[in-house]
Amino acid sequence: MDDDVRAQSVLGAVLRDLGASWSDVEPLTGGSVNHTVRVRRSAGADVVVRIPVDPLRVDEYPVEAWASAAAERAGITVARVLRHGRHGGTPFLVAEYVEPDPRPITEPWRQLGAAARAIGTIALVGAPPSLYSRFGTDPATAWRAHVAYNVRSLDGADPLLQAGAYTSASSLREVFEPLGARAFEHGLAHGDLAPRNLLSRGPDATPVVIDWGAAEVGPTPWTDARRVYAWTHLDGEVSGSEFDAFTAAAGLDGPGDRRMLRAMTALHLVDVTRWARERRPDRYREYVEACRRGLRRLGLSD
Known part of the structure; x- marks a missing residue:
């Protein structure tokens, strides 16, 4: 299966689970490892969905879920992982969306x-x-x-x-x-x-x-x-x-x-x-x- 078609199929399944539609999807830029989108939701907070670009890449999302939760317990501010799993063998992750402040980070x-x-x-x-x-x-x-x-x-x-x-x-x-x-x-x-x-x-x-x-x-x-x-x-x-x-x-x-x-x-x-x-x-x-x-x-x- 073509990688873009595979990612679209997985994203479609996640959208159905979230009660969202394709019109709610906004692509996010900045990474080459994952397909990353924001999903706007009328009921509930917006979320980020990530799907790996490389179909042979090892599923890193269980590690991400544990590490981010452990970091939050240690007092580090993170975007919480809400869910991760597989659809048709392809991993996906759903995390909370954090609206960035437009002012730059100091140092x-x-x-x-x-x-x-x-x-x-x-x-x-x-x-x-x-x-x-x-x-x-x-x-x-x-x-x-x-x-x-x-x-x-x-x-x-x-x-x-x-x-x-x-x-x-x-x-x-x-x-x-x-x-x-x-x-x-x-x-x-x-x-x-x-x-x-x-x-x-x-x-x-x-x-x-x-x-x-x-x-x-x-x-x-x-x-x-x-x-x-x-x-x-x-x-x-x-x-x-x-x-x-x-x-x-x-x-x-x-x-x-x-x-x-x-x-x-x-x-x-x-x-x-x-x-x-x-x-x-x-x-x-x-x-x-x-x-x-x-x-x-x-x-x-x-």
């Missing part, structure tokens, strides 16, 4: 860095298994196993080396090994802390943190900071001053912290490429090229 990157620190303190009691890596639900043990797995995989027979994802196994080993030796704090990470996921409630109010579908457990606030590091140093989407504001508010502005974030970014590039080879062969070449480019920009590949 958004500082707000995001502070959010990263707060999110890392959220209790993980009752967290769904999918928040954790394949190495188990003890975060510190799982992190060390994650690093060790990637270090062991770096050898002359590594398919990623043969494919050109990286050029020197020994150089990457030297970068990765200290990550397994360091004693990090571990906890929840939002996974996509960017201004697009902050909704303004006015200049004097704490903004709403939305879109928790990429949440995961890992070193904190390092996991969220690693994403911002990549947007700054690999993609050029975030300026140096914005990155500095984030890391200062997150408490990661020490002399060795950028070196650690560089190493984590390199580890992530290699690890997700290995994941793509095993789980998404249709996108493997895309990940190989992204890994090659990223490591080159980090100065870790020819």
Whole structure:
């Protein structure tokens, strides 16, 4: 089935359940992972409906529902998830609609860095298994196993080396090994802390943190900071001053912290490429090229 037709079919079913019609639907912009619409309701508050663009994408909505609810219990302002499920095998999510204040958020990157620190303190009691890596639900043990797995995989027979994802196994080993030796704090990470996921409630109010579908457990606030590091140093989407504001508010502005974030970014590039080879062969070449480019920009590949 064509992806647009699939999404239309799912949205139609959700609209029927909501007692709404197609005339009540307003497309929302800003994301590439989900089809996102606002549904205006005469009876009841407006809601947002999201449906994944990629039909093979793992259902992230149970994670989003748990993480956003846990964040709200911890005092973080969120858009509540009202319902999630599947229609014809395709996931969907319904959340409350928050009308953004037209006035801009003051110092958004500082707000995001502070959010990263707060999110890392959220209790993980009752967290769904999918928040954790394949190495188990003890975060510190799982992190060390994650690093060790990637270090062991770096050898002359590594398919990623043969494919050109990286050029020197020994150089990457030297970068990765200290990550397994360091004693990090571990906890929840939002996974996509960017201004697009902050909704303004006015200049004097704490903004709403939305879109928790990429949440995961890992070193904190390092996991969220690693994403911002990549947007700054690999993609050029975030300026140096914005990155500095984030890391200062997150408490990661020490002399060795950028070196650690560089190493984590390199580890992530290699690890997700290995994941793509095993789980998404249709996108493997895309990940190989992204890994090659990223490591080159980090100065870790020819």
